[in-house]
Amino acid sequence: MKNFHVAIVGGGVIGSSIAWELSKYKLDVVVFEMGSDVASGASKANSGVIHSGINSPFPSLKARFCVEGNKMFQMLADNLGISLKWVGKYVIAKNEEEIKKLERLKKVGNKNKVPVLEIIEGKEVKKKEPNISCSAGLWVPTAGIILPYEFTITLAENAAINDVKFFLETEVIGLKKQKNSFLIKTNKDNLSADLVINAAGINCKKIVSMLEEPDFNVFPCRGEYLVLDKNYRNLVTSMIYPVPQKDLGVLGVHITPTVEGNILIGPSAEFIDNPYDKRTTKEMMNILFYEAKEILPNLPEKAVINAYSGIRCKLASSKEGGWADYRIEESKKTPGFINLLGIESPGLTAAPAIAKEVTKMISKSIELKTKSDFKIISRKKRFSQMNLKEKSDLIKKDKRWGRIICRCEHVSEAEVIDAFSNPLGAKTLSAVKYRCRAGMGRCQAGFCTQHIVRILEKQFQIDIKKMKLKSANSHLFYGRTREKKND
Amino acid sequence: MVELGRKKMINHNVDVTVIGAGPAGLAAAVSACEHGAKNILVIDRNSWIGGILPQCIHDGFGVEETGRSMTGPEYVDMYIERTKNQKIHILKETMVLKFNKNLKITAVNKDGLHNISTKSIVLAMGCREKTRWNALIPGDRPSGIYTAGVAQSFINLYNIMPGRNVVILGSGDVGLIMARRLKFEGANVLGVIEILPYASGLPRNIVQCLDDYDIPLFLNHTITYIKGKDRLESVTIAQIDEKMNIVSGSEKEIKCDTLLLSLGLIPENELSKDVGIKVDDITGGPIVNQNFETSLPGVFACGNCLQVYDIVDSLSIDAKHAGINAAKYIKKKADYNLKVVPGKGIRYIIPQVITKPGKIRFTLRVEKPKLTTSCVHFIIDSRQIFKKKFPYTNPANIIEINVEVTQDLIKSNKKLEVVLSE
Numbered sequence: 001m002k003n004f005h006v007a008i009v010g011g012g013v014i015g016s017s018i019a020w021e022l023s024k025y026k027l028d029v030v031v032f033e034m035g036s037d038v039a040s041g042a043s044k045a046n047s048g049v050i051h052s053g054i055n056s057p058f059p060s061l062k063a064r065f066c067v068e069g070n071k072m073f074q075m076l077a078d079n080l081g082i083s084l085k086w087v088g089k090y091v092i093a094k095n096e097e098e099i100k101k102l103e104r105l106k107k108v109g110n111k112n113k114v115p116v117l118e119i120i121e122g123k124e125v126k127k128k129e130p131n132i133s134c135s136a137g138l139w140v141p142t143a144g145i146i147l148p149y150e151f152t153i154t155l156a157e158n159a160a161i162n163d164v165k166f167f168l169e170t171e172v173i174g175l176k177k178q179k180n181s182f183l184i185k186t187n188k189d190n191l192s193a194d195l196v197i198n199a200a201g202i203n204c205k206k207i208v209s210m211l212e213e214p215d216f217n218v219f220p221c222r223g224e225y226l227v228l229d230k231n232y233r234n235l236v237t238s239m240i241y242p243v244p245q246k247d248l249g250v251l252g253v254h255i256t257p258t259v260e261g262n263i264l265i266g267p268s269a270e271f272i273d274n275p276y277d278k279r280t281t282k283e284m285m286n287i288l289f290y291e292a293k294e295i296l297p298n299l300p301e302k303a304v305i306n307a308y309s310g311i312r313c314k315l316a317s318s319k320e321g322g323w324a325d326y327r328i329e330e331s332k333k334t335p336g337f338i339n340l341l342g343i344e345s346p347g348l349t350a351a352p353a354i355a356k357e358v359t360k361m362i363s364k365s366i367e368l369k370t371k372s373d374f375k376i377i378s379r380k381k382r383f384s385q386m387n388l389k390e391k392s393d394l395i396k397k398d399k400r401w402g403r404i405i406c407r408c409e410h411v412s413e414a415e416v417i418d419a420f421s422n423p424l425g426a427k428t429l430s431a432v433k434y435r436c437r438a439g440m441g442r443c444q445a446g447f448c449t450q451h452i453v454r455i456l457e458k459q460f461q462i463d464i465k466k467m468k469l470k471s472a473n474s475h476l477f478y479g480r481t482r483e484k485k486n487d
Numbered sequence: 488m489v490e491l492g493r494k495k496m497i498n499h500n501v502d503v504t505v506i507g508a509g510p511a512g513l514a515a516a517v518s519a520c521e522h523g524a525k526n527i528l529v530i531d532r533n534s535w536i537g538g539i540l541p542q543c544i545h546d547g548f549g550v551e552e553t554g555r556s557m558t559g560p561e562y563v564d565m566y567i568e569r570t571k572n573q574k575i576h577i578l579k580e581t582m583v584l585k586f587n588k589n590l591k592i593t594a595v596n597k598d599g600l601h602n603i604s605t606k607s608i609v610l611a612m613g614c615r616e617k618t619r620w621n622a623l624i625p626g627d628r629p630s631g632i633y634t635a636g637v638a639q640s641f642i643n644l645y646n647i648m649p650g651r652n653v654v655i656l657g658s659g660d661v662g663l664i665m666a667r668r669l670k671f672e673g674a675n676v677l678g679v680i681e682i683l684p685y686a687s688g689l690p691r692n693i694v695q696c697l698d699d700y701d702i703p704l705f706l707n708h709t710i711t712y713i714k715g716k717d718r719l720e721s722v723t724i725a726q727i728d729e730k731m732n733i734v735s736g737s738e739k740e741i742k743c744d745t746l747l748l749s750l751g752l753i754p755e756n757e758l759s760k761d762v763g764i765k766v767d768d769i770t771g772g773p774i775v776n777q778n779f780e781t782s783l784p785g786v787f788a789c790g791n792c793l794q795v796y797d798i799v800d801s802l803s804i805d806a807k808h809a810g811i812n813a814a815k816y817i818k819k820k821a822d823y824n825l826k827v828v829p830g831k832g833i834r835y836i837i838p839q840v841i842t843k844p845g846k847i848r849f850t851l852r853v854e855k856p857k858l859t860t861s862c863v864h865f866i867i868d869s870r871q872i873f874k875k876k877f878p879y880t881n882p883a884n885i886i887e888i889n890v891e892v893t894q895d896l897i898k899s900n901k902k903l904e905v906v907l908s909e
Contacts, residue, residue: 231760276716280625306620308628388593392495392600399597404532404582444618450640453647464647469630473717476630477641478648481672 007193011038015199017355023162037426039152045310050144051346054109065350081378089239092134223267249322315342408441430470496602509538511790512611515810537563551800617750629715650745662749779809832907
C-alpha cells in the first residue's frame, strides 16, 4: 500500500491551493475528490469575488486570510495566467441610516488595513455607474473578480503536473490513526498518509467524525444565482453590493460582473437541512430579481441564461446569527490531522493564504525541501481572445484551431481536445466546459454538444454509454438506437 | 489590436455572400444566381449543407411549393441540385466571426482566416432553441435534459438514443415530432406539457404525432421542479390558472429519465446586432422593408433568422425574394417611408417598412387561436385600404396576405396599422 506524506481530502479551491503549494516541495501528496472534477462544490458556485476584507470583524481569521490572500492574487494571476480584473466594488446606501452602516464598514476595513476606502456621494457613483441610484456608496477599489473554477482547475492541474496525485470520483469513507500514519479507506483503493488535511468543505464534519467526536456543527446555507447574457455586460462595470443585513452573516444579493462579460445576480441565503440539495427554486429566482431590481431598476427579465446554487459551509446557525470564524487547526486529539472548518466566503480570496498557513503547519512535522524541477504551466490564451494574427498563425500550425465548436463563445476544436486531455483525468462534458467555455454561452450547449460528443467518440474512442455530464452517474445516452449488423 | 495584412488572409471578392446554408440560404443563393449575381459565396458553420433539415426525416416538406410531400433531406437535395452548375461556392465548417458596415466579412475555418469583400449580404443564420433557463424552470441540474432539436440530431444524425422514459415540455412542432420519433424508437413518451390553453405546434402535428399514438397532452400545465442528483429522476408538473399562477394541490410527480424542451425558437442575430442592424423586439429578427433589406443597406435577411416560420415552403418564398433583391441591389440608401405596425390581435407583421409601391406580400401571426371567422384589416389614418377574412386563425400558422400599396400611401408618411376583428 502506497504511503503518502500528505493526503488532502477535498479538491475544492482550498484543497487545490494546498496541493499546489505543497507541490513545490519534495513530498508525496494525494488529493481525494468525490466529484468527477475539482471545483465540484462551492468552489465553482460562488460570486468569483476577490474580497478586500471590509466584511469580517477585526481580529478574525476570516479578515486576516482575506486581506493576506487579496494581496497574493495579482502575482498568482501573472504566474498562472488566470483571469483577474480589479473592477472594485460599491456598497450602496439607500438612506441616511444605511450611510451610517457604510461608515461602520469603512471602520472595519480600516482596522483590517484595507487600503483606500472612500465614501462618495450618490451622484458621483452615478457618474461611474449610470444605472445605479443611491444616496452614497462605499468605494472599495481593492475588490476584484476571477473565474473561481478556472482558478481552482489551474491550481490543481499545476499541482498534478508537479506530481501531486489526484483521485477523482474517490470518496473517503473511513480514516484510522495508526502508529505514525493514517489509514485512508475510500470507495476505491485504500492508502496511507503521514498527515491528513481535511479540506472537505461542506463535508468537513463527516471527515472529522471518522477520527474523533466533532465539537462543532455544520449549517448548510444555500445561495442561488442567476447568470445574465453577455449582451447586458454594460449594465455595471464594478460590483454593486447592498449594505449587508446583520441577521444571516451573508453579504446580501449583489450584482457582480464576471471576467467574461456575464453578470451574476445573487446569492440568496437559505439555511437548509440537506447539504447536497443544490436546487434552484422559483421563489428564490423571484426574490433575486426583486432584490437585484432594488439595486438595478432597469434589469431586463429576459436576460437570464443560467441559474445555479452553491452551499455555504457555516459553523453558526441562523439563530446564532450565521457568523462564525474559520477554524484552521491541527486536532489536539489526533496529531497529524489538520482541519479547515467552516471555510465559506471569503474562502476563495483566503485560499492562497490558507495554503501558505497549512504549509507552515506541515513544516513543523515534515522537513520541506524545494523541488528543483518545479514547473508552472500558465493558462493559454483562448481563441476568442486572440487577435487575427495570432489566430491565423495557430491555424497554420494546427488546423483544428480553425474549426469553431462552440458558436456562442467561439471555442475551437483544438481547445476542446486540450480541455478533455487535462492532466487531472476529468472526463465529463462539464470538465470540458469549465476549461474552455464550450457550452457556457447563451445557447447553453445546444450547438456544441453534438460536436463535442463526436470528438469524444471519434478522437478519444469514448463509448457513448460512458459519456457523462458532470458526475459518475450522470450518463448522457442509452446507447445506439440500433446497432449496426455485420453484413 | 494587430490587424492582419490581406496577404495572410484568404481573400474573396464576390457579388453576394449568404451566411447560412440552410433552406433559406440555399433558396436565396439560387435566386440571386438566377437574377444576375455572378459570384455567390455561401458560408455555413456545420460540416453539412441544409441546416436543420437533414435531421428532419419526417415528411411534409415542400407540399405547397411543389405539390409533393418530401422529407427534410429530400427537400434539401432539391435545392442542392439547383445550386449545381451555378456560380455558387459553398464554404462548409466555416464560422463568420463578424462583418462590418462596409460589408467586409471575417470568417474562419481549418484553412485559416478568410477576408471576404462582397457587394451584398443575405443573412440566413437560422434560429436556436430556447433553453431551460429562458423559461426559468427551477430544480436540480441533472443530465437527461435536452432541447428537442438536440435530441433529434442525436437520434436522426448519429443513431444515439438520448432517453427511455421521456417527458416533453412545450408543444412546439419540434417537440411534437420528437414525441412520435421517440415512440418509434421504443421510448416511453409519458406526456407533452403545455403552459398555454392550446397547443403551440401545427394542428396536423397534434393529430399525427400525439393523438395517433395516445400520447397525452397536458394543457394549462407546467413543470415546477426537476429532480435528479446525477441523471434526471422525475419532473413535477402542475396545473396553472388563467393568471399563470400554479393551482395549489395540482402538483404531480412523473418519474422519467429524460426531459425534452420544446419551448420555442429564437432567431440568431448575433452578427446582425454586432454590426448595428435594427432588430424587431417581437420577431427577434431584423426590421426589413419589402425587399427584405435590413436597416444596413445591402444586407438582406431571410429564413428563421428573420422570423420563425411554420413551414419551409413559406420560408423559401421569402428567401427567394431576399436573394433576388440582394442580386439587384444597387448602392443607394432606401428611404423608409411607410411603417407597418401590428395592432389589436396581431402579434407581428413583416415587412415592417415599405419604401416602394407595388403588390406587397405580408406575413403575420395572430395573438390567439380563434375558431370563428375573423378579419384582418389594413388601416391608414382610420381608413381601411384592405381586408381579408379567415374562417379560423391560429398563432401556429403564418398568415400570408398580398396587398397593393400605392406610391401615395408611402408618401403619406403615416403608419399602416394591421388589426384583427371578429
